[in-house]
Amino acid sequence: MRRFTLLAGPLFGTLVWFVFDPARLGVSDLSTAAAIVAGLLVWMAIWWATQVVDLAITGLLPVIVLTVFNIGSMQEILSPYANDVIFLFAGGCTLGLAIERHGLGQRLITFVLRHVGHSPTRIVAGFLISTSLLSAWVSNMASAAIMLPLASAAVACFAVVSIEKPEHTRAFHHFERSVFLAVGYGASIGGVMTLLGSPPNPIAAEWLRANGSSMDFLRWSMIGAPTALVMMAATLIVFCVMFPMKGLASTSITLPVSHEPMRRAAKMTIVIFVAAILAWVGSPFIKSWLPELKLRDGMIAITAAVLLFIIPEKKGGDDAIVPWSQTARLPWGIFVLFGGGLSLADAMQRTGVSNAVAQSFTGLSVVPAPLLLFIIVITLIFASEIASNTALVATAVPLVGAMAPGLGIPTERLVVACALAASYAFMLPVGTPPSALVFATGRVPLKDMMRVGFVLNMCAAIIITVACSILA
Secondary structure, eight states: OHHHHHHHHHHHHHHHHHHHOTTTTOOSSOOHHHHHHHHHHHHHHHHHHHTSSOHHHHHTHHHHHHHHTTOSOHHHHHGGGGOHHHHHHHHHHHHHHHHHHTTHHHHHHHHHHHHHOSSHHHHHHHHHHHHHHHHTTSOHHHHHHHHHHHHHHHHHTEEESOTTSHHHHHHHHHHHHHHHHHHHHHHHHGGGSSTTSOTHHHHHHHHHHHTTOOOOHHHHHHHHHHHHHHHHHHHHHHHHHHSOOTTEEEOOOOOSOOOSOOOHHHHHHHHHHHHHHHHHHHHHHHHHHOTTSOOOHHHHHHHHHHHHHHSBSSTTOSSBSSOGGGGGGSOHHHHHHHHHHHHHHHHHHHHTHHHHHHHHTGGGGGSOHHHHHHHHHHHHHHHTTTSOHHHHHHHHHHHHHHHHHHHTOOHHHHHHHHHHHHHOOOSSTTTSHHHHHHHHTTOSOHHHHHHHHHHHHHHHHHHHHHHHHHHO
C-alpha cells in the first residue's frame, strides 16, 4: 500500500498534467505551465493527505518541479521558503520554548484554578481555559504535554463521596474524562486565537496578504479569539450535559508546581512575551504615527527570539534564557512545509490555475452563501480528522481562495473559515496531536471521544460559520 501511494502521487499528477496540457490532450484552456502546476498540486495533495513521506519532503517538491520546467525564476520559486510568516512562527515557537522551559504553563494553571474554585465543573473549566490560553502562544502539542501531568494530579486529588453508590463512581469517571478531554480539546481550541497558535493560521494569513488582504496579527485575533471563546463555552456545556458530575466532593488541589519565587529567566520571558504582544497588537497604530518605521509580524517575533537567545538566564551566567541548542526542538519540517505550500500557491497564481478554479465555480453563486460556507467548513473539519491540518490548509487555501468569488463569498471569510475548520477536529485520536496524547493516557475510551467529538465537530461548524460571517 505504501509503494502504491508513493507512486500514486507522481502518476496522478502526470495524468492531470497530460489531460489539461494543450500540447497533449488539451481538454482545458490552461497553458502548459498551468497544467504542470495543476499536476503538482494533485501530487502534493496525495502525498500530504496520505503522509506516505514526511510532510516536509512533500514541501520541497516545488523547488524541483518548478525549476525543472522553468515555471518562474529561482527567486520566485525559492522566496516563499523565506517568507515573513515562517519567521513569525519560528519566533513564536522560540517564545513557546521559553514558556515551557521556565515553568510558566504550570504557573498559569495554578493561577486559574486558584480563581475558578474547586467544584468539578469549575476545575474542568479551569483546565479548558488554561490550556486554550497557553495554546494561543505555544504549540498545541506542547500545551497538552505541559497540562497532562497537572490533569493527572488534579484528578488524583478528587474524592468520590460514596464509593458504594454506582452513580458517584460514574460521576468520578465522567469528571476524569472531562478533565483530560479539556486538555486535549483546549489545546486545539485555543490555537486559533492568534497567528502563532497553530500552523494553519499563518499559512492562511500569508495567502490573504499576498492577494491584497490587510490580514495581520491583530486582524486575525479579532476573528480567532471570539471564535475560540464561544467554542470554549460550547465545549464546557457539552461536557456538563454528556458527562454529568453530580455527587462529587473535592479535596484541596495540590499540583506539582514549585512555590519558590519566580526566577529571573521566567520574569524576563514574561517581559519579552508581553512586549512582543504589544508590538503585534499595536503595530497598526505605531505605523500610523511613524509611517517610515517598518514593522512586520515576523520581524517582531525574531526580535523576541534573539533577545531570548542572548539575555543570560542568571546574572553573570553563561546560559541564555533559551540556549541555542534548544532550537533543535523547533519544528523545522513545518517551516519547510510552509514554504512549499506558499510556493505552490504563488505558482498557481502566476500560471492562472487559481483563476481557472475561480471560473469553474461561478455557477454555485445561486446557492445561499452561508449554506455554502457551512458545507465547506464541515467538510474540512471531518477531513482534518484523518489528514494533517497543516497539510490540509496548505492544499486547500489556494483552492478555496480561488473559489470564493465564484461562490459569492468574500475571500477573507472563506480562507479564514478554512484555517479555523482544519484546527477543530475532535472525534478521532489521529485528528490532532493533543487528542492522540490524551487517548494515549488510557483515561478516555475511544467511544467517549468519538461521541463527544462528533457533537463538538457540529458545534464547531456552526460557530465558525457564524463567526466568520459576522467578523470576517
